[in-house]
Amino acid sequence: MATVELRDIRKTYSDEEIIKGVSLTIHDREFVVFVGPSGCGKSTLLRMIAGLEEITAGELLIDGVRANEKGPAERGLAMVFQSYALYPHMNVYRNMEFSLRLAGMPEAERRQRIADVARILQLEPYLDHKPGQLSGGQRQRVAIGRAIVRNPKVFLFDEPLSNLDAALRGQMRVELATLHRRLGATTIYVTHDQVEAMTMADRIVVLRRGVVEQIGTPLDLYHRPRNLFVAQFMGSPAMNVLPAHIVSVTDRTATVTTGPLTVTVPVHAGSLQPGAAVTLGVRPEHIGLDMAGAPQGLVEISERLGAATLLHVRLSDGRQIVVQTGGDNMNAPDSAVGVTPDPAHCHLFDADGVALDHLAAHPLQVGS
Amino acid sequence: MDQAAGRIPVAAAPVGRPSRARRTGGALLLSPAVILLLVWSLVPLAMTLWYSVRRYNLVDPTQVGFAGLGNYWYLLTDPDFLTALLNTAILVGGVLVITVGLGTLLAVLFDQSFPGRGIARVLVISPFFVMPTVSALLWKNLMLHPIYGVYSAMMRAVGLTPVDWLSRYPLATLVMIVSWEWLPFAILILLTAIQSLDAEQKEAARMDGAGPLAQFRYIILPHLSRAITVVIMIETIFLLAVFAEISVTTAGGPGVASTNLAFLIYSRALLQFDVGGASAGGVVAIVIANIVAAFLLRAVARNLEA
Ligand SMILES: Nc1ncnc2c1ncn2[C@@H]1O[C@H](COP(=O)(O)OP(=O)(O)OP(=O)(O)O)[C@@H](O)[C@H]1O
Ligand SMILES: [Mg+2]
Numbered sequence: 001m002a003t004v005e006l007r008d009i010r011k012t013y014s015d016e017e018i019i020k021g022v023s024l025t026i027h028d029r030e031f032v033v034f035v036g037p038s039g040c041g042k043s044t045l046l047r048m049i050a051g052l053e054e055i056t057a058g059e060l061l062i063d064g065v066r067a068n069e070k071g072p073a074e075r076g077l078a079m080v081f082q083s084y085a086l087y088p089h090m091n092v093y094r095n096m097e098f099s100l101r102l103a104g105m106p107e108a109e110r111r112q113r114i115a116d117v118a119r120i121l122q123l124e125p126y127l128d129h130k131p132g133q134l135s136g137g138q139r140q141r142v143a144i145g146r147a148i149v150r151n152p153k154v155f156l157f158d159e160p161l162s163n164l165d166a167a168l169r170g171q172m173r174v175e176l177a178t179l180h181r182r183l184g185a186t187t188i189y190v191t192h193d194q195v196e197a198m199t200m201a202d203r204i205v206v207l208r209r210g211v212v213e214q215i216g217t218p219l220d221l222y223h224r225p226r227n228l229f230v231a232q233f234m235g236s237p238a239m240n241v242l243p244a245h246i247v248s249v250t251d252r253t254a255t256v257t258t259g260p261l262t263v264t265v266p267v268h269a270g271s272l273q274p275g276a277a278v279t280l281g282v283r284p285e286h287i288g289l290d291m292a293g294a295p296q297g298l299v300e301i302s303e304r305l306g307a308a309t310l311l312h313v314r315l316s317d318g319r320q321i322v323v324q325t326g327g328d329n330m331n332a333p334d335s336a337v338g339v340t341p342d343p344a345h346c347h348l349f350d351a352d353g354v355a356l357d358h359l360a361a362h363p364l365q366v367g368s
Numbered sequence: 369m370d371q372a373a374g375r376i377p378v379a380a381a382p383v384g385r386p387s388r389a390r391r392t393g394g395a396l397l398l399s400p401a402v403i404l405l406l407v408w409s410l411v412p413l414a415m416t417l418w419y420s421v422r423r424y425n426l427v428d429p430t431q432v433g434f435a436g437l438g439n440y441w442y443l444l445t446d447p448d449f450l451t452a453l454l455n456t457a458i459l460v461g462g463v464l465v466i467t468v469g470l471g472t473l474l475a476v477l478f479d480q481s482f483p484g485r486g487i488a489r490v491l492v493i494s495p496f497f498v499m500p501t502v503s504a505l506l507w508k509n510l511m512l513h514p515i516y517g518v519y520s521a522m523m524r525a526v527g528l529t530p531v532d533w534l535s536r537y538p539l540a541t542l543v544m545i546v547s548w549e550w551l552p553f554a555i556l557i558l559l560t561a562i563q564s565l566d567a568e569q570k571e572a573a574r575m576d577g578a579g580p581l582a583q584f585r586y587i588i589l590p591h592l593s594r595a596i597t598v599v600i601m602i603e604t605i606f607l608l609a610v611f612a613e614i615s616v617t618t619a620g621g622p623g624v625a626s627t628n629l630a631f632l633i634y635s636r637a638l639l640q641f642d643v644g645g646a647s648a649g650g651v652v653a654i655v656i657a658n659i660v661a662a663f664l665l666r667a668v669a670r671n672l673e674a
Contacts, residue, residue, distance in 0.1 A: 052571050073577035085568035089590040098586070099576035150576075 002063055002076075002153035002186045003028050004049065009058035011044055011210075018044050020210040021058070026154075026188065031180055033197045034190045035233070036207035042190040043158055045207070049188065050079050050156050062153065078147035079156040082163065084139045086131040092118075092142050093127040096149045103150075117145045120179070137168045144176075148183070157189040161196065173199060194236050198222070206230050223345075223362060228279060228353035237284050237310060239347075240321040244280040246272055252359055254348060256280055259317030260296040261339070265346045268357035272350065279349040284310065284324035286345035295336035297321075302331060313339060413654075419647035426641035439648035448624045449649070452632040453656075455539055459628055460607040462543035463550055467603060468596055470547075471554030476588060478555065479562045489559075496552035504616040507545045508534060538618045538626035545613055550606075554599050561595035562588065601664045608657055629653050 004026040011019035019041045026032050034042045047053040049060060051072035060067050067075050086095050093114060100110045118124045121141045131139055140160060147155055160176075161169045177200050180187055191197055197204050198218045206213040206221065206229075213233075214226045225231035231239050244258035249269040256263055258280055265280075272278065289311075296316055303310040309329045314320050323339055331337060344360040420439055423431045443449050478489055495503065511518050512533045520530035533541040565588065573587050611630045614620055620627035620635060627635065633653060637646030 050575060052574065072571075072574045077575070079572070079575050081568045081572060083566065083568050085566060085572040087569060087573075087587065087590075089593075098573075098578075102577045102582060146572075146576075 003061075004154055004186065004188070005059075005061040005064070006049075007059040007061070009045070009048060009060060010056045011041070011048060011053065012056045018210050019048070019056075022207075022210075022212055024205060024212065024215065026186060029184045029186055031187045031189065031200055031202045033201035033204045034188065034207060035192060035194070035197045035204055036213075037233070038192065040207045041210040042192075042207055046079075046156055046158055046188060046190050049154075050077055051075050052079075076153040077156055078150050078152035078154075079158065080140075080143045080147050080160045082159040084131070084143040084163075086139060086142055086146070088131050091128050091130050092123060092134070092145075095131065095142055096146050099146070099150050113149050113151075114145075117149050120148070120182075121145045136164050137172060140164065140172060141175075144179070148179075153186065155185050155187040155189075157187070157191075159191055160189075162191070162193070169193075169196075176200065194234065198234075204234075206233060208233075224355075224358060225281075225347065226355055228281065228349045228355075231281050231347055231349070231355070235283055237322050237324065239281045239283045240287070241349075242280045242282075242319055242321070244278050244348075246274050246276045246278055248274055254278075254356070256348065259315045259319055261315070261341065263341050263343055263346050265343055265348050265356075266358065266360040267348050268359055270350075270356065272356070277351055278356075279353070280341075281347040281349060282341040282345065284322040286342045287321070287323045288340045288342065289323065289325055289329070289331070290338035290340045293338045296338050297336070299331050299333050299335050299337060301333060302329070311337070313337060315339075416647045416650045416654075419643050420651050422644050422647075424642075424644040424647075426643060428641075435644055439644045440652075443645055443648045443652065448627065448632065449652075451624050452627045452629050455624075455626060456608065456628040456630075458539060459543060459546065459610060460604060462540075463547045463607055464600055464603060466543070466547040467550045467554040468599060471551055471558050471599070472589075472592060472596070474551075474555050475558035475562050475592075476584065478559055493552045493556055495548055496550075496556070498549070500549060500610075500612040501616055503549050504545055504613040507541075507548070508617045512541065534617055535622060538622065542610075542613060542617065542626055545617070546607065546610055549613075550603055553603070557595050557599050558592055561592050565591050597668050601668050604660060604664060608653075608660065629656070 006022050006024045009019060009022045010017060022045060024032075034045060036042050044053060048055050051067070051070060051074075055068050062075055062077075087098065090098065096114050096117065097110055100113065105113075114127075115124075118127060121144060123138070123141055123145055126134060126138060126142075131142065134142065140163075143160070157176075161172050164172060173196055180200070189196075189200065201218050203215060204218055204221055205215050208229055214221060214230045216224070221230060221234045225234060228241065232241065242258040242261075244256040246269070247255045247257050247262065249255070249272065252266060252268075253264050254267050254269040254272065256265065256278060261280075263280065263282075297313040299311050300314050300320065301312040303312070304327065307327050309325050309327055309331075311323045311325060311329070311331060312320060313323055321339070323337075325331075347358070348356045350356060421435055421437070423433050423435045423438075425431045474492065478485065478492065482488075498506070509516065512520070514520050514530055514532040517530070519533075523530040531537075569587060570583060573583050578586060609630050610628060611634065614626055614628065614631045615634075618626040620631045624632070629649065630653070633646050633649040636642045636649055
């Protein structure tokens, strides 16, 4: 039972405002992920919630109670650091026991708790080991175990998997998700890894330069980015963006043209008139290949990933786009292709980079 | 090398014989340095051993011939020797306790950020750059002199009678002076060690509910244990041989109240002209230093391994 509420939280380091007013409510048992480019203030925000960094302005409420002035230990949160920050001179057992001992928990209870956690995290064989004798994944598990034993209201993670290799990261991601389902604890997780954000989050908070760009479910962000930044930040390979002009508008569509392409996108054009400059965004996986019609571009490079092939196509106006096709696509470099964006999955952004209202049914919310 | 030779016998065979010649050639070329070093350390040692079993007094040429273990016997049964041994232990132990204890606390303090930290750090390190003779003179004449000293002036200013530290409490005062000299060294090493402590570890401890004291006890102190061992080892080596400070301030007195082993040997040889007795003292000092070194090295090796 833990909620976290941020009300216009700000952070200033020597005149420079790093966090510029973040408001957010995190519900009980929710898994919220903070993403954003390096230096956008994700860690700073997390550390303010943890109590390691002072809050310059705004209010932090944990379970509805103001926590700005509480010390890190009194907030009832536990944090897992990127560097694990295990105590090197204590063995695994002592590392997990440290907070319990400081809290004055009786020996028998401590032993019981640590045994439980060690079983969940498969750390039983390593309880006598010092952190230096463990592998990266095991250290990560100890760090998580150290957080779990305290039975905190909220878990905070700051890029916990970024020191692991790709395979282990995938495995730990699944373990973390499983653990979250099992413990049901409210979790705030910082990462700049898209896949982690998309797969683990109930909701994602996209930050840029200390400002929240969008908050939503992973697929919300993927299908309905609010602006160009979110559109390009979420999704891999990144969305193609092409400068375009409006040709004509109806009340349910806008037709735009860019180079050799003309697309009629189901959006609400608002005040935009024909001739207005917009940006067309379409993801590589939403562009089809049209081998029958007139070719619109040349394949420059084809990246074969096995399950899919990424074709880098140079359009006839000189712009390059990425098209994702099946793994069996045999187009070699220098072959001429026609490309057809799927209108329902195209996005239009006005001159300020704000997305125009999409009118097509949300692909995953047909019922609601 | 042998392995490589075994693997490539064809290449090794023709090289085999000349290489022995080359090795002797190498040894030949190295020999001046080795011989010089041997002469440098072995000849004094041998001479000390030789004199320590001789009757040899500079002002009494009638005393000649073998003394056997007489010099040793005379030394070991001399109450001055025991006092000097005890004084050496007090000096080394006292200075170690003060420099390591105070050094750790000050290192933690100087690790915090406060205005003027850079200057404060330079100031706290600076006594280390003053040579022992000078710092002893500073303390003797500038600070503690019963008439002209700063301390005495301060005491008189508030109406108290200043204590003549160097004659009332000579050994304690020496411990204080030598600690003042060595505290910067301890701070320097320990501060560097503290700065290498991962900031996230301290933050993790804070999240775990550790206050400043618990952080110090469970995070900082264990982190410092190696650096502390190194400080203890290096300081012990130098503190066993403290001489200049004693010579300048108390000359080992009053009586032998502030005479340590090094000063006792000096006073035997150059104040009482008893070369035989002084040599015996030197041999005893070598034995003691080696015993201490053996213990220290063991402790250090264990601590550095862990
Ligand atoms: N102690 C500090 N003093 C001054 N500026 C700071 C301090 N800590 C962080 N900053 C600044 O705050 C900004 C945000 O830093 P933060 O560590 O939160 O970024 P981040 O989003 O976590 O980035 P990354 O993904 O690289 O970890 C950076 O521009 C950084 O320079
Ligand atoms: Mg960060």
